[in-house]
Amino acid sequence: MVKKARPAPRREESLSRDRIIEAAIELLDNDGEGGLTFRALSERLATGPGAIYWHIANKGDLLVAACDAVIAGVMAQGTTNGTAAQADAATPEDTIRALALAMFDAMNEHPWIGSALFHSAGALPTVRLLECIGQQVRALGAPAAGQWSATSALLHYVLGVGGQNAANRLSAQTRALDRDDFLGEVADAWSALDERDYPFTRSVADDLRNHDDRGDFLAGIDLILGGIKGTAKTRAKATVRKR
Structure with missing residues (x-):
């Protein structure tokens, strides 16, 4: 008697467009737009690029979809x-x-x-x-x-x-x-400007420091x-x- 071949084990979590977009957002948050590649996305989702292309045409469409989400x-x-x-x-x-x-x-x-x-x-x-x-x-x-x-x-x-x-x-x-240090340095520079040429900028230096x-x-x-x-x-x- 010929034994029937066992079916391949199914993934516990099927790949969906929503899951792809979720992973893309994670990549974008961690690595920026430059870090969003189909290769990196494939590694994160443990799948091949072809499975992703089934749902998303290209990187541009993926970026728009992630933004829309x-x-x-x-x-x-x-x-x-x-x-x-x-x-x-x-x-x-x-x-x-x-x-x-x-x-x-x-x-x-x-x-x-x-x-x-x-x-x-x-x-x-x-x-x-x-x-x-x-x-x-x-x-x-x-x-x-x-x-x-x-x-x-x-x-x-x-x-x-x-x-x-x-x-x-x-x-x-x-x-x-550090934000506070940076704003402090800029505020100090504004305060040192010539009051005749920059009266308003000098007057709001402290506002910049504490805004x-x-x-x-x-x-x-x-x-x-x-x-x-x-x-x-x-x-x-x-x-x-x-x-």
Whole structure:
């Protein structure tokens, strides 16, 4: 009697797109964008590159997918568990602040997000943010003609400031600089500038030395929100006068 060949043992954890993306995020966090290769990913997942290519076409698509996974998590955090109340009780301003701060923290934790968003402009990660911010801008009462400008200003502020903060942190780590020591040296240099040529810079030297990154970030968000609300009120008053 011929014995039947035993089937090959199945993997305890089947390879999925979600597992690949999870491993990619781990690589990006540990080694940066340069460390994300299909070879490194194959070693981490204990599989061959072919199995990965079945789910992901190339490194560019993988970077976008990893970025989108993080952004999706940020959206959930920022709109339901942020600094404000729960989503059903939050004002549009609260929701925007919570989302912006969640993005700021996420970019600080995952510094590669800034580059990924830049290279995937118009793709789903950016569209998620655009849609959420745009809905809140509408809810603030911004006039239709100004909704794009207001939403774009908020989006670019969040990505620009968050990305720059993450880049600064990476630069300091690369150069083994302590943040407080670095800011202290810069503040001392500003204080020594000629007061006739740099009166403002000298006056804010101590502010630089003691500033809070997250606090300054939210202050900028509030300035933009104030402008949006002011524009909405002006438009509403003008409409009433016409009646």
